[in-house]
Amino acid sequence: QVQLVQSGAEVKKPGASVKVSCKASGYTFTGHNIHWVRQARGEGLEWVGRINPYGGGTKFAEKFQGRVTMTGETSSNTVFMELKGLTSDDTALYYCARGGKICSGFVCFDLWGQGTLVTVSA
Amino acid sequence: QSPLTQPASVSGSLGQSVSISCTGTTSDVGGYEFVSWYQQHPGEAPKLIIFDVSNRPSGVSHRFSGSKSGNTASLTISGLQAEDEADYFCSSYRSGSDTQWVFGGGTQVTVL
Numbered sequence A: 001q002v003q004l005v006q007s008g009a010e011v012k013k014p015g016a017s018v019k020v021s022c023k024a025s026g027y028t029f030t031g032h033n034i035h036w037v038r039q040a041r042g043e044g045l046e047w048v049g050r051i052n053p054y055g056g057g058t059k060f061a062e063k064f065q066g067r068v069t070m071t072g073e074t075s076s077n078t079v080f081m082e083l084k085g086l087t088s089d090d091t092a093l094y095y096c097a098r099g100g101k102i103c104s105g106f107v108c109f110d111l112w113g114q115g116t117l118v119t120v121s122a
Numbered sequence B: 001q002s003p004l005t006q007p008a009s010v011s012g013s014l015g016q017s018v019s020i021s022c023t024g025t026t027s028d029v030g031g032y033e034f035v036s037w038y039q040q041h042p043g044e045a046p047k048l049i050i051f052d053v054s055n056r057p058s059g060v061s062h063r064f065s066g067s068k069s070g071n072t073a074s075l076t077i078s079g080l081q082a083e084d085e086a087d088y089f090c091s092s093y094r095s096g097s098d099t100q101w102v103f104g105g106g107t108q109v110t111v112l
Helices: none
Strands: A003-006 A010-012 A018-025 A034-039 A045-051 A058-060 A068-073 A078-083 A092-099 A109-112 A116-120 B009-012 B018-023 B036-040 B047-050 B064-069 B072-077 B086-093 B101-103 B107-111
Touching: A003 A092, A003 A109, A010 A018, A018 A034, A018 A092, A018 A116, A034 A068, A045 A068, A045 A078, A045 A092, A045 B101, A058 A068, A078 A092, A109 B047, B009 B018, B018 B086, B018 B107, B047 B064, B072 B086
Parallel strands: A010 A116, B009 B107
Antiparallel strands: A003 A018, A018 A078, A034 A045, A034 A092, A045 A058, A068 A078, A092 A109, A092 A116, B018 B072, B036 B047, B036 B086, B064 B072, B086 B101, B086 B107
16 A cells, blocks of 8 residues: 555654654655655645655755754665754644655655644643 | 735535635746645645646546646636535745745635
8 A cells, every 4th residue: 555654743842853754655665755744733834845765865945954854764665854953833743745756847745644743842 | 924825715605616826926836837736634634636737646536627827826626515625735846945845825615
């Protein structure tokens, strides 16, 4: 079954870091970029960044640069996103999403994980 | 404030058609044929319903269609059904910055 399965909910204190995983199955892991998109409660979607699992190349949205790291583990078909220096503004549902090859330039997201809730609270 | 502008809500009766606009700039919506649309039901992950402005993935109802004029893209839902009640987000590739993918704030569709 083609799917992305994410790790469970996290509760962190301000200033801490969080690491979320996203395990791919049912397709060639190294054949698609994996993006991370977040959604605060009742808000829209916000692109965080993406990783190419084949070579490990990454690209991050400007507001997260210096604070986010994305890595891939081909042995387990898993990508990880670590966000440091958490504040209450980082409280959100974090989704991993696959860059779709059906789209020109692979610029759409054709498969999504179930989401991981990250709560930042003192 | 989301990079792409969508109406907060639209509504329509069963069987009617509704359209949702998505306005950006020449650096994103207006500059590329890379607009996609996502449907999100409460408590679920988004689902791709339109890519490359007007193409539907396999399995998506033909009642969903997309178009674009200048810096504004549109999603039209024809023959509105109860299961269409959801949030809809547009997205586009953006050039000229490191923030390469941008989204609209989302539009809640209500079926009357």
